[in-house]
Every structure is written in C-alpha cells, then in structure tokens.
Amino acid sequence: MKRKSLFALSAVVVVAAAALVPVLWSGGDNLHNGTAVAATPADQAALVKKGEYLARAGDCIACHTVRGGKQFAGGLPMATPFGTMFTPNITPDDQYGIGKWTQDDFYRAMHTGRSKDGSLLYPGFPFTSYTKVTRADSDAIYAYLRSIPPVAVPSRPHELKFPFNQRNMLIGWRTLFFREGEYKPDPTKSVEWNRGAYLIEGLGHCGMCHTSINAMGGPVSSAAFAGGLIPLQNWYAPSLTSNKEAGLGDWETKDIADLLKTGVSNRGAVFGPMAEVVHNSLQYMSDADINAMATYLKTIPQKSEAPEPMQLETSEKFGGELLKQGQKIYADNCAKCHADNGLGMPPAFPPLANNQSIQMPSAVNPIRMVLNGGYPPSTDANPHPYGMPPFAQSLSNQEVAAVVTYIRMSWGNHGTAVSPQQVSDLRSAPLD
Structure with a gap:
C-alpha cells in the first residue's frame, strides 16, 4: 500500500502546503449574527492534532524529510526515468517554504493538483488520490502543517530531461488519468x-x-x-x-x-x-x-490471474538443476529459521510454504531478500523485529537463483525457476 514514491513521472512529490496565518476562521456553526467567530484555542488544538494524524495517514513525512534532516524541509532526491526530482520544503517558512499559502490554496492543491499560482503540479504528489479527501480533513492537515516550525532551507529545482520539464505537457496527462472529486460513500456498504x-x-x-x-x-x-x-x-x-x-x-x-x-x-x-x-x-x-x-x-474483487510481469525464463532442464542445487543451499543457510518443511516460526520467521509472495510470477522480491536481507518495520507492537541476513557476499548469482528456485517450487509451492541473469541484474541495482 503508501505508497512510497513511484519512481516514474508519477513518482515526483511536488506538494502544496499550508500557510501560517494568525486565526483559523470557520463558517457554519461558528457564525454569530452573521459574523465569523474565531475558533477557540481548544478547537484549534484539536484540529491540529487531527491534522497530524491525517498527515501520518498520508505518510507526508516519508517524501518530505531527508534522513537526518529537518522534518518536512524537503530535498529528498527521487530518481525517475525522466530525470531527478527533489521534494520541496513544506514547512511554513515565508521565504523558502510554503508560509504564504492559504486554506483555499492548500485545498486546491489537494483537490485539483494546482499550485498557489495556478500552475500544474506533477502527479507524483498524489492529487489523483488526494482529490478524494474531504474539505474538513484537508483543512485539518493544513492546520497541522502551519503549526510545525518553519525551516529556512530552499527547495532544490528538479533536473528533468526535455520535454518532461515542460509543465504544459501535464494537461494531456490530466485529461487521460485524472478525475477530480471527493470520495462518495457507497450506501450499500457499512x-x-x-x-x-x-x-x-x-x-x-x-x-x-x-x-x-x-x-x-x-x-x-x-x-x-x-x-x-x-x-x-x-x-x-x-x-x-x-x-x-x-x-x-x-x-x-x-x-x-x-x-x-x-x-x-x-x-x-x-x-x-x-x-x-x-x-x-x-x-x-x-x-x-x-x-x-x-x-x-x-472485499477487493479477486481475479483468477495476476498480470504477467517480465520474467527471465530458464529451460526445464536447467530449472531442475537449480532446484536440486537450491535444496542443499536452503538446508545450509535457511532451514534453521524457516524450517525444513518451510513452515517457519511465525510471526518471527515467516512461512515460505504456501506463501503467495514467494511464488508470484515475479521473483523480484524473494531475490532481493536473499541478496540484501532486511527487517520488517520496528513498531510499538513489534519493537525488535527479527531480520533476514544478506547473502549477496556469500552466494553467487547461480546459487541465489538456485535457492530462490527451490523455495518457489517446494512444499507445494507453484512458482517457477528463476534465471541467474535476473539475479545479476538485481545485484547491481540500487537498494533504494
């Protein structure tokens, strides 16, 4: 799911954000004799808290904070097939951030994908999804973003290749792929x-x-x-x-x-x-x-087949050789945690038998896990997760292909053999 940047044209986060203004005015219930009344401090604090929660739900911090940098100060480089993009500073700094944005400016960006000056935002800022966000929730996120400390760090300009650096090209993209409108509840559902x-x-x-x-x-x-x-x-x-x-x-x-x-x-x-x-x-x-x-x-409707991703195939004979070689590699390196029968010891050590993620048509993820290892996230409910060690330094391309082939084709799994060439391609790929 979030959803962390899609490294394509639709992977660039160019977000509009909130302005720092002295008083939040609300209509409707806060009208008194036809005159707008300022929200109370308690109301404002509650709104900011709600906005912080919603900003977490949108995972805004992931793209707008460089590791080790100031929160929401931007500057995260995002490589795309069209060049490198840099996420902007969305703190309420008047000079370098977005301190002069209003509530209406912010909602327009969320809802229509247009900046304060009316220019089109790149669709890596996920306005195609955020258009579904209600005005009330947009205003809450606005209130939170304007409450954070301003950071005087200039946003770095994007380095896009021609013609992708021409924003007017987005008009055609929007015509094809963007439909504006807030989420409408389905009355037949709970x-x-x-x-x-x-x-x-x-x-x-x-x-x-x-x-x-x-x-x-x-x-x-x-x-x-x-x-x-x-x-x-x-x-x-x-x-x-x-x-x-x-x-x-x-x-x-x-x-x-x-x-x-x-x-x-x-x-x-x-x-x-x-x-x-x-x-x-x-x-x-x-x-x-x-x-x-x-x-x-x-309740998402299930289909009988998944889309067929690009996969380098091996011959049946070579696949059989990889399977046999992989059995020994698995016994030597993997069985201690994932068990001889592939059932593992969940949730600490996930099962590999009957694991859909292992036997998908695409073998990218299991290959990357064997090569690079990794950890599940550290969360309050699981603060010390067990990790997977990397084997890139100890196993050759063919050995990685062999053990991945073994786990994809054993214990009733219905995956296919993978190619050492695919391992080689992923070994040289960037980790982020």
Missing part, C-alpha cells in the same frame, strides 16, 4: 467499509504502488490494485486482487490488520518500501481505522 475505502483510495494512495503504470507514468485503470514493478526502485508491489500473489480474499481480517499495524502477522511480514509505510504511517493509525482498511481490502 460505515466501517466506507471509512476503509476512503483511507485506502484517498490519503493512503495505495494504488500508486499496487497498480501498474504505463509508459506515460499513468495508472492502468483496468488493473487497479493488480500489482506492478516500481520503476527504478526494484521492488514489486504485489497484486491485491489475486490469491496467487498478495490477494487477501482468503486472509482473516485480523491477519490483514496485524500486517498493516505491526508489519508482521501469521501470514507473513512486510519488507522494502512497504516496511517504510508501516514504520512511518500505519503503526500510528487507530485500531478502528486499521480494521476499517482491512475490512475494505478483504
């Missing part, structure tokens, strides 16, 4: 289901990673939530619509909720970009909202 849909489709912008993108950086709408390779990030966001991948139709709602909230469950653990989403965002969400998201995710 309040909990609608809350989950609002969070997943709106602030959570989960479809940005779990939906394939085309050559123009636009989502393939016919394959919503059906998975896709995240360009240049070298992780595969699995399909949520196919039980052959990460389809959730046969999961218990509790297992989905546990995975979202803590990063581990009896069905598996999250690594890579999704681990960052859990660490930065989902672990801070209320149990009620997590359960609502799990309820919605469980």
Whole structure:
C-alpha cells in the first residue's frame, strides 16, 4: 500500500502546503449574527492534532524529510526515468517554504493538483488520490502543517530531461488519468467499509504502488490494485486482487490488520518500501481505522490471474538443476529459521510454504531478500523485529537463483525457476 514514491513521472512529490496565518476562521456553526467567530484555542488544538494524524495517514513525512534532516524541509532526491526530482520544503517558512499559502490554496492543491499560482503540479504528489479527501480533513492537515516550525532551507529545482520539464505537457496527462472529486460513500456498504475505502483510495494512495503504470507514468485503470514493478526502485508491489500473489480474499481480517499495524502477522511480514509505510504511517493509525482498511481490502474483487510481469525464463532442464542445487543451499543457510518443511516460526520467521509472495510470477522480491536481507518495520507492537541476513557476499548469482528456485517450487509451492541473469541484474541495482 503508501505508497512510497513511484519512481516514474508519477513518482515526483511536488506538494502544496499550508500557510501560517494568525486565526483559523470557520463558517457554519461558528457564525454569530452573521459574523465569523474565531475558533477557540481548544478547537484549534484539536484540529491540529487531527491534522497530524491525517498527515501520518498520508505518510507526508516519508517524501518530505531527508534522513537526518529537518522534518518536512524537503530535498529528498527521487530518481525517475525522466530525470531527478527533489521534494520541496513544506514547512511554513515565508521565504523558502510554503508560509504564504492559504486554506483555499492548500485545498486546491489537494483537490485539483494546482499550485498557489495556478500552475500544474506533477502527479507524483498524489492529487489523483488526494482529490478524494474531504474539505474538513484537508483543512485539518493544513492546520497541522502551519503549526510545525518553519525551516529556512530552499527547495532544490528538479533536473528533468526535455520535454518532461515542460509543465504544459501535464494537461494531456490530466485529461487521460485524472478525475477530480471527493470520495462518495457507497450506501450499500457499512460505515466501517466506507471509512476503509476512503483511507485506502484517498490519503493512503495505495494504488500508486499496487497498480501498474504505463509508459506515460499513468495508472492502468483496468488493473487497479493488480500489482506492478516500481520503476527504478526494484521492488514489486504485489497484486491485491489475486490469491496467487498478495490477494487477501482468503486472509482473516485480523491477519490483514496485524500486517498493516505491526508489519508482521501469521501470514507473513512486510519488507522494502512497504516496511517504510508501516514504520512511518500505519503503526500510528487507530485500531478502528486499521480494521476499517482491512475490512475494505478483504472485499477487493479477486481475479483468477495476476498480470504477467517480465520474467527471465530458464529451460526445464536447467530449472531442475537449480532446484536440486537450491535444496542443499536452503538446508545450509535457511532451514534453521524457516524450517525444513518451510513452515517457519511465525510471526518471527515467516512461512515460505504456501506463501503467495514467494511464488508470484515475479521473483523480484524473494531475490532481493536473499541478496540484501532486511527487517520488517520496528513498531510499538513489534519493537525488535527479527531480520533476514544478506547473502549477496556469500552466494553467487547461480546459487541465489538456485535457492530462490527451490523455495518457489517446494512444499507445494507453484512458482517457477528463476534465471541467474535476473539475479545479476538485481545485484547491481540500487537498494533504494
């Protein structure tokens, strides 16, 4: 799901944010004799707190904070097929940040993808999802962002190749891929289901990673939530619509909720970009909202087949040789944690048998885990997660291919053999 930057044209975060103004005015209930009345300090504090929670739900900090830098000061480089983009400073600094934005400016950016001056924002700022956010929630996020300390750090200009540095090109992109409008509840569904849909489709912008993108950086709408390779990030966001991948139709709602909230469950653990989403965002969400998201995710229509990603194939004979070689490598390196029968010891050591993420058509994620290792996120409910050690230095490309082939084809798993060439390609790929 969050959703951490999609390294394509739709992977650039160019967010508009809040202005620092002295008084928040509200209409409706706060009108007295036709005159606007300022919100009380208690009301304002509650609004800021709500906005902080919603900003967590949107995982704003992930893209707008450089590791070790000031929060929301921007500057995060984001490599895309079209050049390098740099996230902006969204602190309420008048000179370098967004201190002169108003509530209306902020809502327009969220809802329509237009900046304060009316210019078009790049769709890496996920306005295609944020357009579903209500005005009330937008105003709360605005109130929170204007309450944070201003940071006097200039935003670095993007380094895009021609013609992608021409913003007027976005007019055509928007015509094809953007539909403006707040989320409309489905009256045939429960309040909990609608809350989950609002969070997943709106602030959570989960479809940005779990939906394939085309050559123009636009989502393939016919394959919503059906998975896709995240360009240049070298992780595969699995399909949520196919039980052959990460389809959730046969999961218990509790297992989905546990995975979202803590990063581990009896069905598996999250690594890579999704681990960052859990660490930065989902672990801070209320149990009620997590359960609502799990309820919605469980009802996403399931399809018999996942989209077929690009996969380097091996011959049947060579695949058999890899399988045999991989059995010994697994016994020597993996069985201690994941057990001879592949059942592991969940949630500390995830099962590999009957694990959809292991046997997906794309073998990108298990190859990366064997090469680079990793940890599930550290969360309040799981503060000391068990990790996977890296084997890039101790196993050759063929040995990694062999052990991944073994776990994809053993214990009833129905995956296919992988190629040492694919391992070689991923070994040389950047880790972030």
